[in-house]
Amino acid sequence: MSEEHGTPRAPTGTHDVLPPESARWEAFLAGFASLAGRYGFGMVHTPMFEDIRVFHRGIGETSEVVGKEMYEFTDRGGRHLALRPEGTASIVRAFVQHRPPTPWRAWYATPSFRYERPQAGRFRQHHQVGVEVLGSDDPDVDVEVIVLAQRFFESLGLNRFTLSVNSMGDPACRPAYVESLRGFLEGCASDLCAEHQERYAENPLRVLDCKKEACRSATEGAPMLIGALCEECRSHHDRVLEGLALAGVEVHANDRLVRGFDYYTRTTFEFSSEALEGAHNAIGGGGRYDGLVELLGGPPTPGIGFGIGIERALLACDAEGSFDVTPPTPAAFVVDVTGGEAARDLVFRLREKGLFVERAYGGRSMKSQFKAADRSGAPVALLIGNDELASGSVTIRALREAREQVTQTVEALLDGVDKTGAISW
């Protein structure tokens, strides 16, 4: 129950994933791997901790995540490190270090760590799958990346989610816009929510994303970045929207979408589930980060990517009653009441033939072994009693259909194993 008993438990905000739930995780990961593979992405593994500067420089000092939520530590050699709070910065660091040919398309699956108070859909260790494309600023790449995420959510059986898309501009147009927005906010500062009356100047864009009614109505007439884009950003954005329309992806234009990391430029997007209650309905998000590679010491290289929260996406599946994955059931369950040596041999030979087979251990009673056989979900029990042992045979008994049981030789049984991994008899 508690640590007072001296029994350790998983740290606050972390959790174990056991069967049968882990079967969903396996399927989730396999599905993402397969889809990403079809889009030309190769899997990349990077360390779960990095030189802390990777995140300071990459994600930005002013972001909440870097400012107060990182798991930081100093190792025995005095190195200042941090557990990764998100996926992109590490991939970009690896890109800068190895300089693979571009465009470089990487996908990943990894835990992320943030020191926050846990609640529904929020953990200190959560897991993400994601992709990054480095080395192309072609808007078609933005489209492919977004469509990939869209198709993945669809493959999970999700229906009730929305894709929001916005543009964050670039260094050519955003600074001037931010100044004009700051000016606008100064004029109505007293109408903003309590927090933003104090803080609007630090990051004016965030005020647009504030959910408080005060900020909502105060900024009703505020200038929007989307209307202040430079020519290049404008046409990039149009081309992205055009590509998404062509792909049949429904887009919810959201002028106020502002994402948490400082590195985003131009395209930003977010997938939110309407099936999830509360504020934690963001199941995935990402965007373009054309200046990030340089920030981490590489040559000017555009990039774009997204991350999908596995726990959140699975919660959305729960809420929609989709993606119900159950662990595989054995093809057969061996019941041996002659001491277990025959079971040991038979199970071994069936597995060598590629079958998923289970058995009981410890010389339990026949009744209890049949009970276990039934619970295993196997379609048949393979019974070895004294008669079978003496004649080198096994009795095949159907557990899930009405069918007369038959006894045949072990050799005949092995010959009857078909290519689908089932016992045929």
Add this chain to the structure above:
RNA sequence: GUGGUCGUAGCUCAGUUGGCAGAGCGCCGGGAUGUGGCCCCGGAGGUCGCGGGUUCGAGCCCCGUCGGUCACCCCA
């Protein structure tokens, strides 16, 4: 970091004005000679989260603490 709420068996939870710690499910064994599910019988399994206090007596009342959970903030 701030607040609400809940901690009793592996799980879900009862537990009366303070009076011998319970149920269902699960697990193990058995129910006329070698057959699962349904049914019946039996069994194992608890520092009642932890520490202190009040009391003849605390799962129950009081204080503290730890943990879970939900919400704010922020995010996936």
